[in-house]
Amino acid sequence: MHPNPIFRKTDHAKSLDLVRKISFGALLTQGEDLPHVAHIPFLMDEASETIELHLVRSNPIARQLTTGERPAKLIINGPHSYISPDWYGIEDQVPTWNYVAVHLTGTLSLMPQSDMHVVLERLSEAFEQRLTPKPVWKMDKLTESSKEKLMRQIVPCLFHISQIDSTWKLGQNKPEDARMGAAEGLKTYRLGVETETLSNWMKTVPL
Numbered sequence: 001m002h003p004n005p006i007f008r009k010t011d012h013a014k015s016l017d018l019v020r021k022i023s024f025g026a027l028l029t030q031g032e033d034l035p036h037v038a039h040i041p042f043l044m045d046e047a048s049e050t051i052e053l054h055l056v057r058s059n060p061i062a063r064q065l066t067t068g069e070r071p072a073k074l075i076i077n078g079p080h081s082y083i084s085p086d087w088y089g090i091e092d093q094v095p096t097w098n099y100v101a102v103h104l105t106g107t108l109s110l111m112p113q114s115d116m117h118v119v120l121e122r123l124s125e126a127f128e129q130r131l132t133p134k135p136v137w138k139m140d141k142l143t144e145s146s147k148e149k150l151m152r153q154i155v156p157c158l159f160h161i162s163q164i165d166s167t168w169k170l171g172q173n174k175p176e177d178a179r180m181g182a183a184e185g186l187k188t189y190r191l192g193v194e195t196e197t198l199s200n201w202m203k204t205v206p207l
Contacts, residue, residue, distance in 0.1 A: 001103060007169045015102045015166040016048045018078055023126070025076040027053070027159075029061050029108065036060045042074070042159070043123050051104075051159040052111075052119050061108070062155050069109035074159060076102045079198035083171070087185030088178035098169050098182075098198060105163035111156040117147075119156040170202040179203075 001008065019025075027038045038061050042053040051074065055062040064070050078100030085093035111119065121139055128136040139147065171179035183202040186195045 001101070001165050002167045002169055004173065006172045007167050008165070010166055010168045012164045012166075015164060015168075016044070018100065019076050019102050019104070020044050020048075022076050022078065025074050027061065027108070028073045028075065029064055029070045031060065031064075036064070041123060041127070043126050049161055051161065052122065053157050053159065054116065054119055054123070054154045055157055057153055057155050062110075062157070065108065065110045065155075065157065069107045072106060072108035072159060074104040074106075076104070078102070079195065079201070081186055081195045081198050083182050084185060087182040088174060089181045090175065090178050093178075098171060098202065100166070100168050100170075100198070100201070102164070102166040104159070104161050105165070106159055106161045108157055108159050111158050113151075113155065116151050116154065116156045120154075168201070170198070 023043065024039070024041050027040050028035045030036075036059075038055060038059055040053045040055070042051045044051045061070075061072075080097065080099030080101075083096045083098050085095055117139065124137060124139065128134070142150070171182055174182070179202055183199040186199040186202070190196065
């Protein structure tokens with residue numbers, strides 16, 4: 001997380017709303033020498049207290065969980081982009097990168113393997129609903145043999161959230177005119193698929 005407190009004033013509700021909308025992140029646990037990382041889709045409960053996900057059984061994180069719950073962190077990246085100092089319209093500025101990121105800290109544990117089918121159904125239902133009016137894909141489209149093979153390969157996990165940290169670095173440390181100029185620069189040059197979102201957010205801070 002960026003140490004400047006001006007970028008860390010966004011309330012948890014807004015950050016968690018972003019987490020829920022993205023529903024994809026990097027899950028980290030500590031290994032013997034280096035952290036283990038898995039990139040996973042997930043589903044957060046309505047109370048924003050727990051997150052359901054699944055891992056391939058052979059994943060190092062899944063193997064760790066066979067001995068009990070583990071401390072873990074989940075990193076969710078929002079819109080981000082390079083910012084040219086030319087866009088500020090003021091002297092003595094340098095290049096930077098604006099971004100939004102949320103870090104969730106907590107504990108990760110295995111759920112009963114018997115819950116695997118229900119977890120998969122909840123995850124697929126949530127993401128399929130985003131494709132409306134497309135008909136929702138259902139697990140019953142799989143043959144029993146394919147379903148059984150899949151269930152043997154993956155394990156359901158539950159992440160309990162204990163801490164929320166977020167950085168919304170949107171130019172809050174610049175004069176308003178300079179921030180608006182950078183937002184317009186982003187909108188003009190469209191450096192990435194999410195830069196328009198970032199541009200709009202830069203225009204509405206403080207959050």
